[in-house]
Amino acid sequence: MDVQDASATPVSAESPDAARRTLLLVDDEQNILAALKRLLRRDDYHILTATSGQEGLDLLAGHAVDVIVSDQRMPGMLGADFLRKARLLYPQTMRIMLSGYTELQAVTDAVNEGAIFKFLTKPWDDQQLRAHIAEAFRLKGIDDDNVRLNEQLREANLALSVANDAMQALLRQQQNQISHDEVSLGIAREVLQFLPLPILGLGEDGMIAFINAAAARLFDGGAALLGCEAALVLPRLFEPYAGAQRLLVIDGKSYVVALHAMGARSRSRGSLVTLCLTGAPP
Template identity: 50%
Template sequence: MVDDEANIVAALRRLLRRDGYTLLSAGSGEEGLALLATQAVDVILSDQRMPGMSGVEFLRQAKILRPDTVRLVLSGYTELQSITNAINEGAIFKFLTKPWDDEQLRANIAEAFSFKRLADENRRLSTQLREANAQLERMLADKQGQIVRERRTMGVLHELLQVLPWPLLGVDEAGMVVAANAQLENLLGSAAALLGGDSDAVLPAALARFAAGGGDDETVLALCGADYRVLRRQLGERSGAAGKLLILLPEGKCDG
């Protein structure tokens, strides 16, 4: 509360103390600014016509010093233009007149505190939203980096599969062919025809049945006129992969 008349400040104290506020007072705009420099407040109620600094000018400076405060003018003098300008600038929340009605003044002060709580909550939520967005951006950047690394790794693994001397076959847990190297293509046909196909439909029957089995195992199968020792390895023990890898080790030359 800022007013150069001590009796006004005393009357305001008597009226507002019943509402449980912590009340601070100053006798001039300069004293009010000095108080605000060291004390955070929620609502400012200032007289308009005071010696030296007017209430409007005090509230303009108070807005700069404490932008989150809710600022009201209480005055018996209606300097309409200066008060209108201050309201348009956001320096003043409301203009109240003297003499005041006690209950109406209390209601206006309560409304100012409600406005302050709402503004504080909006700022809190905005801060949380900015922090959440920043965290999401970091997570997306990390995920994008992980995707790039995984693509490079998959590229290396794909090249490795192609240069290995044995036919290799990857089947997912649903029985779809998801990997086939050049050696397998030479043995069974085009990899393009194999990839994405159901193992029962695109693989020789004996190889499809063995691929459908569970766990690590091996067998000997006759494929393309030659015998192959087929190793089946269950994936997922050391990674999130699900499916099986089959390695075909020729035990004799394939005639095609």
């Protein structure tokens, strides 16, 4: 086995050689290999050589090869059989047959099976051979780019799927929390509704948002007060000591009026106004 620059050491994906364009030449004639190496060295390829199909497979097992150029008639294993095995084991390689024997059926079968990218005859035209090999490397580069882009797309889709799952889980959690809050709010409103203590709920803007049954009875048809500005429709609850606890006489009964700001222990906003009957004569 003849390997340029003693490069039989496998090239790892992390090494600088991993990015080099690697060409494998397989021919049982040393003079052919030497001539090809002299011709192709000017194109700055990383060139590996083998004198048989088996040696070529051994090199493929240890090196990231981009393009293979193989003779057809070699002892032990025909070039077409070697390229078939190379295609099966290393489908990402571009495979070229260079032979002085035009065995039409064997070559046709290999081409039809996809084992051969190009078939060139010996003796070769230097410029034509260099052009075909350069084209093989160009197509290999496109294939590598497509593989890389597909992998990046797969990773991006996976990350998007994970993010989407997390967002869906957060949304379900928020929906559950909203449902829980709605249930809690419904229970609280029902409790407030049936308390004998007159209670009004005010929004942050001072509008009446809630009035329980006791308050509705106290203020005669309290439903009409909903959505109204409390300080305008019920000024006696807020004047002259707005927000302060004080006594108020309604229909001959004395009440302690108190304003309670919401939000101290919850996310509620606004305030509650309570009227507590004192039992003392006015």
